[in-house]
Amino acid sequence: MLFSRTLLKRHSVLPGFDLALGFTLLYLSFIVLVPLSAAFLKTATMTWPAFWDAVTAPRVLASYRLTFGASLGAALLNSVFGLVVAWVLVRYEFPAKRLIDALVDLPFALPTAVAGIALTALYAQNGWIGRFLPFKVSFTPLGVLVALTFIGLPFVVRTLQPVLEDLHKEIEEAAATLGASRLQTFTKVIFPIISPALLTGFALAFARALGEYGSVIFIAGNMPLISEITPLLIITKLEQYDYTGATAIAVVMLVSAFALLLAINALQAWTRARQGR
């Protein structure tokens, strides 16, 4: 009764509001909100200088640089190639297209540990791909980039596909009638329409890459200051029973992730507004 009196904006004849919302809030609190607040409360027991030292130690700063840099690189790679993949899947016909389309979701379905050992084996110096490369990939920061590219691959493709499908042919015909070349039509007509979706896909891939752990740790080599990602550093600190240190770094990552989440929500609202929905 409590919820329906205070929160309900419009009366409804349907039953179950109090029960459903009550259960939802209770479950959400127990599973998500209380545990997450534990991280912030634990950090609140630290003094400000201690917190600052914990999150800006050289080894930690190096891990931020690698994590944010490789995530950015992977998201950029995925934006470029994801656009090509989405375009090809929507616009052209070629053999095995449906199978390939379905397989794009593989990184969502394949456990990260499996992806991690597979990529490591492939890009190792004697691996199927690694042996043809003149430089080392596995056990270097480049390996981190490879793993994060794999993990973020579906995001750009899947956010662009529906937007490309909804694109009206008439707009392109109008551009052509007015004398635009195909390239001009793409850069001046199509690209501005799909750019919010592209940006959203980029942000989603970036956000996913920031927190990634399983696929990276096998291929990274995990050398402190060189190829150690921030989530691994959190685990290392936990294993040394440095709970406050681990939590302080976790809070920095959580705050960045939440800021990114807000940005993505705003981007998605913008995408919908652009599409006039």
Next chain:
Amino acid sequence: MSAVIVAPRSLKSATTEPVWVKWTLVGIALAFLTLFLFVPLAIVFAEAFKKGIGVYFAAITDPDALSAIKLTLIAAGISVPMNLVFGVAAAWCIAKFEFRGKNVLLTLIDLPFSVSPVISGLIYVLIFGLQGWWGGWLRDHDLKIIFAVPGIVLATVFVTFPFVARELIPLMQAQGTEQEEAARVLGASGWQIFRRVTLPNVKWALLYGVILCNARAMGEFGAVSVVSGHIRGQTNTMPLHIEILYNEYQFAAAFAVASLLAGLALVTLVLKYAVERRVRAQKKLAGERAE
């Protein structure tokens, strides 16, 4: 006359790319997908069977492997139904009622997706671990959550939290409340409305959410790794078992267990593909009804 024939041809060429551009783009897309998707998938199976079928079966019937498989099934078997019930409850109140704070609630439900798996495990250690809030109390009562099965289940529930809810909510919002209200007016009880009206309308989306939720539950690595304690035969799930084998240089065995999970991923993709079209049809139907 010739202008009439030429016009449609030039219009077509004006809205598609030249053939060489098309095939270059297809080539780039396929090369990228091959390097980053197809070959990694293929190598899992190639490495798994590299040392013969005997080694393969020995690896997946090893007692530690079997106990890891069992624990993975337990973790998924508990967390998927829990998040299913939650997803239905959340979708019911969010999609069928108008209330204050709905958008905040929607954002909070999605929150676990933006939390790093490692942090998802860490927060439970902070609460239930020996140094944590309730660690002392748990120890005094001889209860174990961290480095035991309950912790693994909790971490799995956290990382798979939004899957069912986020599939159901948009569909149920699009479907509106008219059918449920009609059933109510005709005298149906709440449970009857849900079972006979709402459930048939959303069953494919529900299944879709469950498929994705299950895949993540069985494959989760980071969060489970933090809370597991890696006790062989007791608190190792399949992904953790793979890590141990890999770190012990038992590559064929690691890839053998990995091939089971890769097989699960392929089954997930097939099911997802089959169900996806039905979800889309239900969404389209809801959209048409609304118009």
